[in-house]
Amino acid sequence: MMREKIPTDYEKIFHPQKVAIVGVSTEGQAVFNFGSSILKAIKAMGFAGQILPVNPKGGVFAGLHVYKSVEDIPDGLDFAVIAVASRFVPEVLEACRKKGAAAAEIVSSGFSEIGTKEGADLEQQIKEIAAKGIRVIGPNCFGVYCPKSGLTFAPGPDLSRESGSVAFLSQSGGMSVDFAHVGKWMGIRFSKIVSFGNGVDLRETELLHYLACDPETKVIVMYVEGIGDGEDFFRAIKSAARQKPVVVFKGGLSSAGQRAVASHTASMGGNRVIWQSVLRQVNAVAVQDMEEMAQVSLALALLPAKTYKAISVIGGGGALGVNACDTAESFGIEIPLFPAALQEQIGSFLPKPGSSTTNPVDVGNPFVPPRALKEVLSLAAKDSRVDLQIIISLLHHYKVNAGVLGKTVQEVAPYEELAQVLREVKQATGKPIIVVLPNLKRGIDDLDVAEMLSLARKEFVEHGLPVYDEFHHAIRAIGHVNKYYEVKGAKNE
Amino acid sequence: MMREKIPTDYEKIFHPQKVAIVGVSTEGQAVFNFGSSILKAIKAMGFAGQILPVNPKGGVFAGLHVYKSVEDIPDGLDFAVIAVASRFVPEVLEACRKKGAAAAEIVSSGFSEIGTKEGADLEQQIKEIAAKGIRVIGPNCFGVYCPKSGLTFAPGPDLSRESGSVAFLSQSGGMSVDFAHVGKWMGIRFSKIVSFGNGVDLRETELLHYLACDPETKVIVMYVEGIGDGEDFFRAIKSAARQKPVVVFKGGLSSAGQRAVASHTASMGGNRVIWQSVLRQVNAVAVQDMEEMAQVSLALALLPAKTYKAISVIGGGGALGVNACDTAESFGIEIPLFPAALQEQIGSFLPKPGSSTTNPVDVGNPFVPPRALKEVLSLAAKDSRVDLQIIISLLHHYKVNAGVLGKTVQEVAPYEELAQVLREVKQATGKPIIVVLPNLKRGIDDLDVAEMLSLARKEFVEHGLPVYDEFHHAIRAIGHVNKYYEVKGAKNE
Numbered sequence: 001m002m003r004e005k006i007p008t009d010y011e012k013i014f015h016p017q018k019v020a021i022v023g024v025s026t027e028g029q030a031v032f033n034f035g036s037s038i039l040k041a042i043k044a045m046g047f048a049g050q051i052l053p054v055n056p057k058g059g060v061f062a063g064l065h066v067y068k069s070v071e072d073i074p075d076g077l078d079f080a081v082i083a084v085a086s087r088f089v090p091e092v093l094e095a096c097r098k099k100g101a102a103a104a105e106i107v108s109s110g111f112s113e114i115g116t117k118e119g120a121d122l123e124q125q126i127k128e129i130a131a132k133g134i135r136v137i138g139p140n141c142f143g144v145y146c147p148k149s150g151l152t153f154a155p156g157p158d159l160s161r162e163s164g165s166v167a168f169l170s171q172s173g174g175m176s177v178d179f180a181h182v183g184k185w186m187g188i189r190f191s192k193i194v195s196f197g198n199g200v201d202l203r204e205t206e207l208l209h210y211l212a213c214d215p216e217t218k219v220i221v222m223y224v225e226g227i228g229d230g231e232d233f234f235r236a237i238k239s240a241a242r243q244k245p246v247v248v249f250k251g252g253l254s255s256a257g258q259r260a261v262a263s264h265t266a267s268m269g270g271n272r273v274i275w276q277s278v279l280r281q282v283n284a285v286a287v288q289d290m291e292e293m294a295q296v297s298l299a300l301a302l303l304p305a306k307t308y309k310a311i312s313v314i315g316g317g318g319a320l321g322v323n324a325c326d327t328a329e330s331f332g333i334e335i336p337l338f339p340a341a342l343q344e345q346i347g348s349f350l351p352k353p354g355s356s357t358t359n360p361v362d363v364g365n366p367f368v369p370p371r372a373l374k375e376v377l378s379l380a381a382k383d384s385r386v387d388l389q390i391i392i393s394l395l396h397h398y399k400v401n402a403g404v405l406g407k408t409v410q411e412v413a414p415y416e417e418l419a420q421v422l423r424e425v426k427q428a429t430g431k432p433i434i435v436v437l438p439n440l441k442r443g444i445d446d447l448d449v450a451e452m453l454s455l456a457r458k459e460f461v462e463h464g465l466p467v468y469d470e471f472h473h474a475i476r477a478i479g480h481v482n483k484y485y486e487v488k489g490a491k492n493e
Numbered sequence: 494m495m496r497e498k499i500p501t502d503y504e505k506i507f508h509p510q511k512v513a514i515v516g517v518s519t520e521g522q523a524v525f526n527f528g529s530s531i532l533k534a535i536k537a538m539g540f541a542g543q544i545l546p547v548n549p550k551g552g553v554f555a556g557l558h559v560y561k562s563v564e565d566i567p568d569g570l571d572f573a574v575i576a577v578a579s580r581f582v583p584e585v586l587e588a589c590r591k592k593g594a595a596a597a598e599i600v601s602s603g604f605s606e607i608g609t610k611e612g613a614d615l616e617q618q619i620k621e622i623a624a625k626g627i628r629v630i631g632p633n634c635f636g637v638y639c640p641k642s643g644l645t646f647a648p649g650p651d652l653s654r655e656s657g658s659v660a661f662l663s664q665s666g667g668m669s670v671d672f673a674h675v676g677k678w679m680g681i682r683f684s685k686i687v688s689f690g691n692g693v694d695l696r697e698t699e700l701l702h703y704l705a706c707d708p709e710t711k712v713i714v715m716y717v718e719g720i721g722d723g724e725d726f727f728r729a730i731k732s733a734a735r736q737k738p739v740v741v742f743k744g745g746l747s748s749a750g751q752r753a754v755a756s757h758t759a760s761m762g763g764n765r766v767i768w769q770s771v772l773r774q775v776n777a778v779a780v781q782d783m784e785e786m787a788q789v790s791l792a793l794a795l796l797p798a799k800t801y802k803a804i805s806v807i808g809g810g811g812a813l814g815v816n817a818c819d820t821a822e823s824f825g826i827e828i829p830l831f832p833a834a835l836q837e838q839i840g841s842f843l844p845k846p847g848s849s850t851t852n853p854v855d856v857g858n859p860f861v862p863p864r865a866l867k868e869v870l871s872l873a874a875k876d877s878r879v880d881l882q883i884i885i886s887l888l889h890h891y892k893v894n895a896g897v898l899g900k901t902v903q904e905v906a907p908y909e910e911l912a913q914v915l916r917e918v919k920q921a922t923g924k925p926i927i928v929v930l931p932n933l934k935r936g937i938d939d940l941d942v943a944e945m946l947s948l949a950r951k952e953f954v955e956h957g958l959p960v961y962d963e964f965h966h967a968i969r970a971i972g973h974v975n976k977y978y979e980v981k982g983a984k985n986e
Contacts, residue, residue: 086846110846157893158938172812178933185936225815251815254822259830260815260853289816289965319665322718322744322753323782329747337752353579353603360753400650440671443678444947445651447940454937472782 008135008202010210012102014192015149016078017049020070020101022092023083023108024053024061034107034155035083036061038143041156048150052077070095077101081143083154086110087118089139090125097134103202106138107154111198113140115262123200130201141197142173145180147190148216153177164189165218166301167211169204171225172251173197175290179221182294185454187461188301191216203228205236212240219300221247221293225261238282242491245300245484247285249293250275283487285480292476295468299477300484302466303432307482307489308387310334312380313360313471314373315392315436320471321360324392327472331479335359336385349375359383366397370414374421381429389425390474392436393418395456396449399441409448415456423463434474435460435467501628501695503703505595507685508642509571510542513563513594515585516576516601517546517554527600527648528576529554531636534649541643545570563588570594574636576647579603580611582632583618590627596695599631600647604691606633608755616693623694634690635666638673640683641709646670657682658711659794660704662697664718665744666690668783672714675787678947680954681794684709696721698729705733712793714740714786718754731775735984738793738977740778742786743768776980778973785969788961792970793977795959796925800975800982801880803827805873806853806964807866808885808929813964814853817885820965824972828852829878842868852876859890863907867914874922882918883967885929886911888949889942892934902941908949916956927967928953928960 019042023035039053039062053061058068067073070080070092080096082089086108096104111123123139130136137143142153148163153173159180166188170176176195183190191214196203204227211217220240227233240246252261253272279286285300287293313324313335328335336359338346343357349372350357355364361376377389398413405412426433437457441449460467468474512535516528532546532555546554551561560566563573563585573589575582579601589597604616616632623629630636635646641656646666652673659681663669669688676683684707689696697720704710713733720726733739745754746765772779778793780786806817806828821828829852831839836850842865843850848857854869870882891906898905919926930950934942953960961967 114846155893170812172810172815174810175812181933182935185934185939223812225812251812251819254819256822256828256830256853257815257818259851260811260818260849260855289820289963291963317665317667318753319663319668319716319718319744322665322750325750325753326744326747327782329749335749337749353607356753358752360749362753400648440674441678442675442947444944444951446678447944447947450943450947451937451940454935454940454943458937470782470784472784 008206008210009102012078013135013137013144014146014151016151018052018076018078019047019049019151020052020054020073020077020080020096020099021083022054022070022080022096024055024066026055026057026059026061026066033083035081037155038081038083038107038152041152042150045147045150045152045161049078070099073099080104081154082106083108086122086139090122090129093126093129093134093136097129097132101134103135103137105141105143106136107141107143109140111139113198123198127200136201137194138197139200140173142176142195145176145190145193153180153193153195157181160184160189162189163191163216164301165191165216166221166297167191167214167217167219168193168221168223169207169211170195170223171197171199172223175223178290179294182290183297185457186294186298187467188294188298199228205229205232208233208236208240208246212236212243217244219245219247219297221249221297223249223251223293225251234278234282237284241283242488245285247287247293247296247300248279249287249290250279283484283491285484287480291473295473295477296480298466299474299481302464303388303481305485307485308333308478309482310336310385310387311478312383312386312389313392314363314376314380314389315360316363316366316368316394317392318356318362320392321356321362324360324390324471327475331475332482333475333478334385336383338380338383342379342383346376346379366394367401370417370421373418374425377422377425377433378429381425381431386431388432388434388478390434390436390471391422392438392471395437395453396439396441398452399446399449410452410455413452413456415452415459419456419459419463419465422460422465426465433465435465436469436471436474437467438469501699501703502595505571506628506630506637507639507644509644511545511569511571512540512542512644513545513547513566513570513573513589513592514576515547515563515573515589517548517559519548519550519552519554519559526576528574530648531574531576531600531645534645535643538640538643538645538654542571563592566592573597574647575599576601579615579632582615583622586619586622586627586629590622590625594627596628596630598634598636599629600634600636602633604632606691616691620693629694630687631690632693633666635669635688638669638683638686646673646686646688650674653677653682655682656684656709657794658684658709659714659790660684660707660710660712661686661714661716662700662704663688663716664690664692665716668716671783672787675783676790678950679787679791680959681787681791692721698722698725701726701729701733701739705736710737712738712740712790714790716742716744716786718744727771727775730777734776735981738778740780740786740789740793741772742780742783743772776977776984778977780973784966788966788970789973791959792974795957796881796974798978800978801826801971802975803829803878803880804971805876805879805882806885807856807869807873807882808853809856809859809861809887810885811849811855813885814849814855817853817883817964820968824968825975826968826971827878829876831873831876835872835876839869839872859887860894863910863914866911867918870915870918870926871922874918874924879924881925881927881971883927883929883964884915885931885964888930888946889932889934891945892939892942903945903948906945906949908945908952912949912952912956912958915953915958919958926958928958929962929964929967930960931962
């Protein structure tokens with residue numbers, strides 16, 4: 001299904017100047033409506049181009065003139081968002097094509113995924129119109145999110161306006177919105193996300209080709225339920241993964257999952273063993289759930305492109321150190337024993353008894369001040385074997401101090417100073433630092449801790465430090481990074 | 494090291510009437526002090542027995558007369574908390590023994606774990622005193638937490654006063670406090686937790702024997718770094734696991750982990766393969782990290798003791814359903830396709846298009862009201878193959894509605910009604926219900942969502958419903974439950 005005749009104008013898809021939104025409410029209608037909601041969201045994102053709302057009743061919506069039809073729009077169109085009932089979609093799409101739109105996203109559902117002949121027929125009509133010269137994203141999707149231009153998903157979730165280096169392709173609209181939400185607080189910033197739902201036209205294979213060459217995209221992430229053409233896809237992902245990491249979350253590997261896929265995006269799932277083997281062959285990063293997908297995306301986006309074979313672990317609590325070693329070993333990552341002289345130097349900054357300097361470094365208690373941690377991390381980086389440092393910061397324990405001092409946990413937890421110090425050490429040593437920031441106090445009595453940790457995470461993220469809830473999440477992510485760059489390095493040799 | 498002469502008086506350890514706390518501050522001392530802090534914590538827990546503080550300076554502390562020495566305490570003693578510098582510990586312990594204390598917990602550190610001859614000598618002295626007739630918990634530990642009597646850990650974390658059915662044994666003090674904190678908001682309630690640190694006397698094997706017969710303990714959980722006597726331990730865990738589930742988190746399975754264990758609790762770790770094989774042989778539930786330990790403990794505590802081979806999944810979002818199937822299959826749990834007639838009935842309560850009734854049931858959008866979900870769950874339970882139901886509740890999406898309606902997310906998210914409805918369905922059908930409650934909005938702009946979800950979780954927990962952040966956490970926990978009861982059933986046949 002690769003179209004050779006008219007080259008796809010991706011610039012008009014991701015950075016359109018003139019966007020029609022077909023299916024907005026007319027002023028005064030209180031009912032929730034996808035089209036209106038998207039329009040408001042795109043405006044709120046600060047989209048700089050022209051927004052052209054369409055509704056047969058005309059009028060004014062959100063301060064904009066509403067055209068009674070696509071035909072009524074003067075001049076041309078770059079892109080269209082179609083949010084009308086499924087039976088009206090073909091005629092609207094055809095009108096957009098005639099108006100010169102390079103592409104349209106169809107957020108409406110009610111096509112092949114509902115399993116009726118009517119739905120399948122409507123989908124067939126869309127395919128035929130697309131073949132005449134308009135690229136279609138969808139139907140049954142949430143469309144395009146491009147923070148740089150200001151395009152955003154249906155129905156208009158509150159997403160980040162910051163642009164970044166991670167691209168995401170997803171058959172699932174829910175997964176697109178979820179990942180965008182999670183990325184927002186985890187510090188994953190997106191170049192673009194495309195939710196393509198039933199994927200009748202523009203879908204994973206072509207988008208992979210595009211993203212492999214997109215200079216704004218450093219990491220490609222995909223949620224796949226089924227694929228259009230297996231061989232084309234194989235070539236595309238193989239070629240993309242040679243250039244940059246491609247993370248794949250494959251849904252529908254079980255028999256029940258395949259059944260669920262059929263009623264979700266009307267795709268064929270595919271066998272678990274075949275998928276695993278294909279993903280391994282092409283050196284894709286295979287993940288099992290959205291948490292893992294987000295965690296590895298963060299590491300691939302923020303860590304320099306290399307392997308991290310040995311690490312230092314600086315943290316509070318003996319058991320945390322013990323478990324850190326076990327987890328690291330099971331991912332083939334070493335936590336080398338520090339030389340005696342280095343241990344002695346590190347020990348001079350830590351309380352005794354209760355601390356341990358072997359690596360992992362047990363700092364003895366959660367209240368060791370950032371300036372001492374700075375010395376410890378600077379010293380640990382001197383071990384030439386250490387490629388990366390992980391600090392386990394138990395800031396939630398400051399709640400006890402806050403109580404004793406009659407202050408708030410936000411006032412006493414030194415996360416600002418810690419973030420500053422960690423950035424300084426990272427810059428001075430050239431070795432990345434990951435922060436593990438668990439929250440064991442998530443009850444209703446500890447909302448102040450949740451708030452402080454949200455602020456702390458934001459601070460760390462703004463200082464360019466990846467943050468994970470748990471040590472084993474960080475290690476698994478580094479394990480993926482290592483595997484990808486190891487194989488890539490071997491192939492390029 | 495099993496002591497046969499004097500039977501251990503566990504009643505005096507967990508429910509003492511007279512407790513000495515040796516090493517409190519004297520009034521006016523502002524310095525943080527373990528003894529004082531424990532004393533305040535035990536008082537705050539509502540401990541009903543007598544608290545007898547000891548400090549050589551005497552005086553009054555927290556309204557209590559401070560004895561100048563253990564010898565000065567009139568009458569006898571049941572239990573002692575020792576929080577003095579390590580070099581003073583032997584004489585204090587000996588005094589407690591002479592006073593008739595059944596046991597003492599030594600929270601002080603500075604013994605074999607610091608790797609000096611002095612530390613090892615002090616530890617040896619403790620062992621010798623213990624052998625004369627006082628049981629010792631510790632040293633280098635956080636002691637005993639028993640919500641029913643009001644004993645709590647050093648240095649006095651804010652833990653639940655509700656008693657429950659989960660017991661926890663841990664060499665790590667940090668892990669004990671962490672698990673108790675996590676249990677608080679997850680809804681895991683404890684019968685007792687013993688943090689025994691270096692474990693010079695009373696430790697895992699004897700405590701396992703005791704807990705296996707303790708009528709208040711339904712589930713035994715252990716964090717183990719090293720063990721005292723391998724054969725004794727093997728017999729104890731085998732016997733305990735025949736009676737009730739024993740969850741084991743083994744730390745120090747890697748070579749670096751064993752090194753960390755040595756400086757943490759001065760234990761010998763043991764080989765990964767041997768441990769895995771032993772735990773499998775005795776039908777212990779082996780977990781890899783604290784998250785998994787807490788998740789499986791919750792399931793074992795709250796679900797009736799049986800296997801759950803087939804489940805229904807009711808939730809919002811097609812991809813969630815697809816991934817649910819994949820995850821369930823990888824743990825051998827079936828999500829059976831509902832019969833057509835049942836699907837039709839279920840479908841009559843759900844919005845169209847967008848919903849799917851096959852199982853997983855995709856409810857179409859996150860705003861389907863609890864009364865409709867009640868009908869769906871009641872119908873799904875009619876499929877006789879279904880042993881348990883999981884509802885994936887995307888309450889965080891109500892933030893959008895709140896914005897539209899000019900209300901708070903707490904006002905619009907119907908978690909109280911949902912908890913009520915789920916309890917009703919559970920009671921009417923006799924099939925357990927698990928709630929999956931993800932929070933994808935954890936940024937600083939969404940603290941209202943975090944608060945609402947904390948309240949929602951509390952509500953579900955109070956209605957006896959286990960709650961998990963992610964579907965795969967719930968499934969993994971059920972997988973452990975199934976494996977345990979399958980093997981137990983087969984052994985009992």
